[in-house]
Amino acid sequence: MLTCQQLTELVTEYLENRLSFTDRLRFRMHVGMCRHCRAYIDQMRQTVRTLGRLPAEEIPPEVRDALLVQFRNWKRQ
């Protein structure tokens, strides 16, 4: 039987679809019975989603304008 602690070390392999058929089955059996681990996996999914929404910094207008000038020069050639 998989423990909660062991499960937390297998989450990435699970989410990446890299567990063997048997391990996947054991993983899912545990999750079906354990709401704490369900909460953990859900937090992990939300963490990944949050990372995907981290805004990047904006381009400074003068850098953008300088690049546009270079684009124009290239176009003229």
Next chain:
Amino acid sequence: MSDPTSNRRVSAEDEATVERLLAGDEATFTDLVERYHGRLLRLALLFVSDRASAEEVVQDTWLAVITGLPAFEGRSGLKTWIFSILSNRAKTRGRREKRSVPFSALTSADQGNDPAVDPSRFTSGGGWSAPPEKWDEDTPERLLLRQETRAAVDAAILALPAAQRAVITLRDVEGVDSAEVCNILEISDTNQRVLLHRARAKVRTALEQHVGSSR
């Protein structure tokens, strides 16, 4: 039943963008630059250590994108193509400055043995003694609206060992697929997963502390 376009790596949208760029469409160029500049900077900083170098690498990348456009063959998507130009340049620059060690050499040191969750949160039998709370479906999104949460997540990523930071930034922040990440960082798929696992676990812990303290 298979989608006839599924074998083509490049989307119709990418193709249209490249055509407009080749026609010299300035709005399309500005759009592209605004969409990717900050993301390229974030990626460049994985390979070079100071901001000035990273900014130069990004500017060089844009020039290479402009001049390379006619040769863009669409074997990969536009984003993948731009990212690979950036990462090649950033790697070269990092090596020249002798500030970066190949990620393949870092992975064993960076994998570490640190557990995903603090062992004190489990009983001796491996069950939860301090279980995670159930987050609302929109918890991270709601928190991300706040500057201090963004700063906390950024800080958690920045605190990671270099190889972990590179993998999580590419995979989860920038949405690069695992094969491409292995390609860019020159690491094995197994290493990539171990690094991703450690990195995600630490960011989750940081978010958890933040969720807790924001209530």
